[in-house]
Amino acid sequence: MTRLLYALAGADKARQFSPHVWKTVMSLAHKGLDYETMPVGFTEISGIENGGTATVPLLRDGDKLVSDSFAIALYLDEAYPDRPSLFGGQGGQAMARFIESWSQSTLHMAITRIAILDIHNLLGEADQAYFRRSREERLGASLEEIAAAGRAEIETFAKKLQPLRNMLKTQPFIGGESPLFPDYIVFGALQWLRITAGTTVLEADDPVALWFARCLDLHGGIGRRVTAG
Amino acid sequence: MTRLLYALAGADKARQFSPHVWKTVMSLAHKGLDYETMPVGFTEISGIENGGTATVPLLRDGDKLVSDSFAIALYLDEAYPDRPSLFGGQGGQAMARFIESWSQSTLHMAITRIAILDIHNLLGEADQAYFRRSREERLGASLEEIAAAGRAEIETFAKKLQPLRNMLKTQPFIGGESPLFPDYIVFGALQWLRITAGTTVLEADDPVALWFARCLDLHGGIGRRVTAG
Structure with a gap:
């Protein structure tokens, strides 16, 4: 190997x-x-x-x-050019950078706030100390204060996904008829939330929830190998 | 022709x-x-x-x-496959749909609110009556009420462009080294604001303002053929 x-x-x-x-x-x-x-x-x-x-x-x-x-x-x-492409061409490589930037700036801080104590709690002892020290320094507040702010994020989280929700009216994946790397970018964020806090932030019939379930099913259901937090 | x-x-x-x-x-x-x-x-x-x-x-x-x-x-x-591509491949065609959806859901309503009276005022008489009737019905408020809400949008508008701003740290256009259709999608929104209200919503040295100026310069400066409102 x-x-x-x-x-x-x-x-x-x-x-x-x-x-x-x-x-x-x-x-x-x-x-x-x-x-x-x-x-x-x-x-x-x-x-x-x-x-x-x-x-x-x-x-x-x-x-x-x-x-x-x-x-x-x-x-x-x-x-591995003979295997299925992750970008579908040069244009896709460039545009995926925008979607990465969107996911990072729109979703990641909200998930950090929602899940910060859950992340802390699943770590080993040395990592817990490192995580608390580095995150409290970076965010300028205690983990408990950040988590308190996170409770408000839960309510507004679904709205942040409106661009994806609207897009899903015209195609089942960001990659079109099948997924490309930007699907995995946004999937990664929601999978992080699912595994750590496990918070339900989407209605069951939300097109984004249905897209996320499709992503969990991909490639033999590899995303389901780790259970929800 | x-x-x-x-x-x-x-x-x-x-x-x-x-x-x-x-x-x-x-x-x-x-x-x-x-x-x-x-x-x-x-x-x-x-x-x-x-x-x-x-x-x-x-x-x-x-x-x-x-x-x-x-x-x-x-x-x-x-x-016209022999002319420069607007999408750069199948992946680009699909991902551009996400960027269209982002621009539409994040920028368009804010610009509508900021510019609605300016749009009204630049129309001919018959169009003014149509525009007032259709927009007041669609938005459930008078043009003047919508414009009042628009004043708050001016302050927060720049923040909506954070995904583009962050992406511009790694490449000069959404299309990469040169523009593709998604650049024109977002350009169209800011050009609409420029021509109608002419409101300054970005600091002069904002990377998004610099990108917008690059877009105005493209193709012989075609975007500058209409002056700012």
């Missing part, structure tokens, strides 16, 4: 929750590529591959080391 | 302000295709091409009639 994916995990190594790692898990499944998963905690990242990365996902593919989910997706399309 | 673009105009036929028509003006310029423009008022649309459309843009290309700016862009790429 030459392919190895380093994936962020909780104290229970099976609870892999990183939105960015999920983008890569889906990308590898989309390409039909086998790999082994190496679960790591936050405080273990700096020690992997001789300090080769500050973040996960990190993919080792033979001699090649690639970090960052977008860079990995680009790498996979270049290295 | 076999190509004819029907474009929404004010009492001054040179003041073509429709965001959707601007998407098509930029698309035709991108493809390097000549055409004549036929300016029409709101109340004239139902009479053009034997009632062939309820909305503009409407493009006549020889025997072919195409309405809707997205459908026109798809048509142009199919009919």
